[in-house]
Amino acid sequence: MTISQGTPLTTASLFSGIAGIELGLTAAGVSHTTWFCERWEPARAVLRDRFPEVEVKDDVTSLDDFGGASLVTAGFPCTDLSQAGRTSGLDGVNSGLVIGVLEKVAGHRPDWVLLENVPNMLHLGRGAAMGRIIDNFEAAGYTWAYRVVDSRFTGLAQRRRRVFLLASRVQDPARILLGEDSGSAPSPDVARAFGFSWTEGNRGVGWAVGATPTLKGGTTVRVASPPAVWLPQKEVGWQIVRPSIEAAEVLQGFSPGWTALAPERDRWKLMGNAVSVPVARWLGERLAQREGLTEPMEGGVLLVDGDRWPTAAYGTPDGRRWRVEVSDFPRLPRTEDLQELGSLLARHGSEPLSLRATKGFRDRLLRSNLRYEGAFMAALDAHVDHMSSGRTTS
Structure with a gap:
């Protein structure tokens, strides 16, 4: 309104x-x-x-x-x-x-x-x-x-x-x-998706329930580093994914394709900024x-x-x-405005996180003193095995 x-x-x-x-x-x-x-x-x-x-x-x-x-x-x-x-x-x-x-x-x-x-x-x-x-x-x-x-x-x-x-x-x-x-x-009634930052794993995970962590332009100039998402209910191979650029645009409140004129690496920086x-x-x-x-x-x-x-x-x-003592949440979102992350990715696209990115994150996490769910580590292991085998799913 x-x-x-x-x-x-x-x-x-x-x-x-x-x-x-x-x-x-x-x-x-x-x-x-x-x-x-x-x-x-x-x-x-x-x-x-x-x-x-x-x-x-x-x-x-x-x-x-x-x-x-x-x-x-x-x-x-x-x-x-x-x-x-x-x-x-x-x-x-x-x-x-x-x-x-x-x-x-x-x-x-x-x-x-x-x-x-x-x-x-x-x-x-x-x-x-x-x-x-x-x-x-x-x-x-x-x-x-x-x-x-x-x-x-x-x-x-x-x-x-x-x-x-x-x-x-x-x-x-x-x-x-x-x-x-x-x-x-606000807290999701049922969390079907969990966001994390695959570029981390040493001192943090960027864990977010029902959301992605902050979209960023990249770890270095023009190198895209979109967040990752764990979808526990999906089949192995599609449980650990990264959003498409169109999904990222929607996560920022733009219409999908808003930055379509720019090269994809620049589009990630545009969305992160x-x-x-x-x-x-x-x-x-x-x-x-x-x-x-x-x-x-x-x-x-x-x-x-x-x-x-x-x-x-x-x-x-x-x-x-x-x-002034106020929270980061001026309002609670209206029901019709709530984005359900899994559904958003299904509609606007995602792709499996690469073997290199997943393995690097998993290995850093294993060496760290960070806490994490056993099911999350099992999903990372399964994704690494799946991507190593070269199998694909649709």
């Missing part, structure tokens, strides 16, 4: 990727995208194909202004912020591009700014990156709020935690971003109700210098900042 109040916000989209934020905001009736800005050609090709009427700019550093947009969105690069990345923080050449954006925000003062990135930015260098971003917003006169959310709250069968920061010079955004909370994660569309739609629905969400945020614990960044907080231009 689309919830809309007033004229949609004119939106300038930076670091657009494949437009996950903009698709969600538009579906909520709150946004009209005036232009995209994206430098990576595979993503630009998708944008030109899917939004032929919208200009695609190519260099965020060359922008003079935001064209009068009332909302600026920026799912800026996580390369230097993620645990799997270079961890250079905002001193890194990619993630640091957001500082130039914030300087333009201070100069041109759009009504609203929406940022998205990985939760590790709250911890890396004792939260230096988040502190620098918030300092910039406060110096520019913006009130702000941020929250870590898990995409599963929308019904997606993907465990994906991301930070969303909403800042405004016209309204306190705390009630919009923090005013809903389910308090707990994307913002989950239903999460952006939830944000859009909250923004659409902004006229009725103007009451001050109640509660919270005042943060003092030296405190670590919590998973949710808000603050004012005078430097006062509060911790």
Whole structure:
């Protein structure tokens, strides 16, 4: 259901990727995208194909202004912020591009700014990156709020935690971003599928019940590393699988084939970098109700210098900042929105995990001190034996 109040916000989209934020905001009736800005050609090709009427700019550093947009969105690069990345923080050449954006925000003062990135930015260098971003917003006169959310709250069968920061010079955004909370994660009634990260096995498994772990672009540049799924009810050979790229698109809330113009290896990176569309739609629905969400945020614990960044907080231009105790799950998903992972793979495709990938993961897991179900190890053994024999099933 689309919830809309007033004229949609004119939106300038930076670091657009494949437009996950903009698709969600538009579906909520709150946004009209005036232009995209994206430098990576595979993503630009998708944008030109899917939004032929919208200009695609190519260099965020060359922008003079935001064209009068009332909302600026920026799912800026996580390369230097993620645990799997270079961890250079905002001193890194990619993630640091957001500082130039914030300087333009201070100069041109759009009504609203929406940022998205990985939760590790709250911890890396004792939260230096988040502190620098918030300092910039406060110096520019913006009130702000941020929250870590898990995409599963929308019904997606993907465990994906991301930070969303909403800042405004016209309204306190705390009630919009923090005013809903389910308090707990949804749990599948019957788990028929279990996701795991086959690239792990030494210090973790990435285990997810009824979901995949976070989709990632790859272990190295342009090397796809989609998660794996254990389907206990399937026949040997199809119990340990990896999703197709079309299944991955659906796990992010896009339509299957959304990135079809790009090479497959680039498509995995595009999906790993994307913002989950239903999460952006939830944000859009909250923004659409902004006229009725103007009451001050109640509660919270005042943060003092030296405190670590919590998973949710808000603050004012005078430097006062509060911790808020909310979960990663603003809402519980509606029944009709729930993805059942096994059914999703059956509909949109999967393939057996390769012998090399399965054996490598299994052997690392055997050498580790990690706990795992005996049935899971038995399934890995059976898959290795099956793939070693060269047998195939349909």
